[in-house]
Amino acid sequence: MDQYYLNLTVIGGSFLLYIIIAVWARAGSTSEFYTAGRGVHPVMNGMATAADWMSAASFISMAGLIAFSGYTASAYLMGWTGGYVLLALLLAPYLRKFGSFTVPEFIGDRFYSRPARLVAVLCLVIASLTYVIGQMTGVGVAFARFLQVSNSTGLFIGAAVVFFYSVLGGMKGITYTQVAQYVVLVFAYTVPAIFISLQLTGNPIPGLGLFSTYEGSGEPLLTTLNATLADLGFGSYTAQDESFSSILNMTLFTLTLMIGTAGLPHVIIRFFTVPKVSDARLSAGWALVFIAIVYLTAPAVGAMARLNIMDTIWPNGTENAEAASIEELPVWFDNWETTGLLGIEDKNGDGRLQYYNEAGGALDNLGTSELAGNELVTFNPDILVLANPEIAQLPGWVVALVAAGGMAAALSTAAGLLMAISSAISHDLIKRSINPGISEKGELMWARGAMAAAIAVATWLGLNPPGFAAQTVALAFGIAAATIFPALTMGIFSRRVNNVGAVAGMLTGLIFTVVYIFLHKGWFFIPGTESFPDTIEGSFFGIQSTAIGCIGAALNFAVAFAVSSATEDTPEEIKEMVENVRIPRGAGTATAH
C-alpha cells in the first residue's frame, strides 16, 4: 500500500477509536466531568497520567535534544521523572483525601481566601495556556508531514477530535481516551527503537543497548559515538558541556523541572480520579512505570540516531575517507528536505556531503576533498524521532504508527491541559467565586462551555503562535514551580501558613520568576527588550531563566512563612482541616459531598 494511505488508515483508525471511547464515556454529573466519578483504577490512571504528561515535546523533541546535547540533556530526563516522587510523597495522597475538584479549590479553601483562589487560577491559566500552544502546533506539523494537508487544516481536525471527547465526556472521556493514546504512543516510540537497537547492538532493549557494544566497531556504543564526534570536531557526548550548562545551572534546572512537574495542575488533577488515598500513592508509581518505558528509551534513541546519521554521511569512517555522495543519500533526506527541517548545500561542489563542526578546530584528516564549510546546513533535531523508522529502513506501517503516536502524545496532553483550564474557570471562578448558588446542571453547562471556549482559544493560539511558543518550558515550569507547588505543600505540611502569607508567597514567586524570565528573554518575549543575555556567562549568578523557578519557589516559601508568623494565626477549623487531610481515614466520605 502507498505510504500516504497507510498513514491515513493508521491515523484515521486511531481517531475513530478515540471517538468511540468518547461516546461510550459520556459524563452525566459534575463529579464525572471533573474527576471521572473518582472510580478510575490506579493502573488505568497511571497510564492516563503518562499520556497526559508526555507531550508533543516529550515524544517528538526530547530524543533529538538528547542526541545533540548528550549528558547535559539529562536534566530533562531526571527533572521530568523526579517530579513524580514529589507528587507521590508530598501532594497526591493528601489532595485526593481533601477531595476537591480542582487545584485552586484546595488553595482557596485551605487558605480561606478568595484572593488566594484567584491567584491560583491565574497561575494555572498562564502555565497551562502556554503549554497548550506547543501541543496544538505539534498536531498541525504532524498532519502536514504525514497527511499532506496544510498545518491549519490539520490543527482544525485535531481540535475537532479533542472537542468531541472532552466537551462530551470531560475528565471521564479524557481519561479513557488517554489510556488508548498511551498504548498508541508507547508502541510508536518503542517499536522503531527496538529495531534500531537490534541493528546497532544486537540488544532488543534500547535502554540496555545504549550501554552495549556497537556491532559496527566492536567497542562500546558510547565510546564509538564520542570518538566519531571528536573526529568531526564536535564536543564529547558524555561530558558536561561547560559552555552550555554549568553544574550549578544544571542542578537548579533539574530541580525546577522536578518541582514544576509536581506543580503542574493538569497532572495533579489526574490523581483526583482514583477511589482511595492509597490508590493515589500507588497510581503515581504506575504513572512513572509507563513514563519510564519511554524515558529510558529516549536516551538510547538519541545516541543511536546520532551515530546512525554520522555513519550514513561518513560510510567509510572519517579518516581520509570519502563522505557519502549526495546523489546516493537515502530517500529520507529528500523527504525531509521538502519540509525545510533538513537542508543540504554542496559548498565545495564535490557532489559529496561533508558534515562536521566548523568551530571544531583543525580537521586535517577529514575526508579527501577540500572542506568549504559544513554542508548539512539545517538539521532540526525533531526529525530524529519522526524519521527514525525511515533512517532505520523500517516498513511503512512503522512510519504510520510513529505519525499516529506523535498525534496521540499531542492530543492527550492538550486535552488534559484544557481540562485543567476549563474546570478552574467553571468551578473556581463561576461556582466558588461569582455564583455560588448555581445548580449542578448549570455548573455542568458552564464546564462544557468553558471547555469549548478553551479549545477555541487554544486553536487560535495554535494558528497564530506567539513568538514565545518555544519558551514554554521556562514559563510553564517556572510558574508551576514558583507558585503552585509551594502553596500546595505549605497547605499540607504547615498548619501555620495563613491566608495573607500564602497570597504574599505566591505573588512573590510569580512576579520574581516572570520578571527574571522577561529580563533574560525580553519583556513579554519581545526580542530586543531583554537586559541580560540568557547564557551561563551573561545571566545573573550564572542562572539561566529556565532554571530560575526553584529560586522563585524558595522565595515563595520564605515570604509565606515570614508573613504568616507576623500576622494572625490560622483559625481552629483550618488547623482541623489540615489534620484531616494528613490522615487517609475517611476519604470515601469526602467523595460523597
Add this chain to the structure above:
Amino acid sequence: MNNNPRTPAGRSDRTPSGSNDTAARRSRDHDYWRKNIRIILGCLAVWAFVSFGCAILFRPILSAIPVGGTDLGFWFAQQGSILVFLVLIFFYAWRMNKLDREYGTNE
C-alpha cells in the same frame, strides 16, 4: 461538594464519641504523621542523592567507575536515577499502607 469553604471536606470521619477517645486518637494521628514525615525525609534523601548527587555533583568522584563505555555518573543521569525513583515510589506506597494498618488510619 461542600459549598462552605470553611468546612473541610472529609471531616465527617470524627465520631461523636467521648472526649478521651478523641484525645487518644488525636495523639495516635500525630504519631502517625511524625512517622510519615520521617519516611518522606528518608525517601527524599535518596531521591536527591541519586539525581543531584550521583548524576551531577559527585559525578567527578564516580568517574573512575566504568559503565558500558562511559562512567557511573552518566548512567545515573540517563537511567539510574529514573529506576531509583520508581523503586522509591513503590516503596513509599507499600510502607504507608503498612503504617496505615498499624495506626488504623486506612480507608
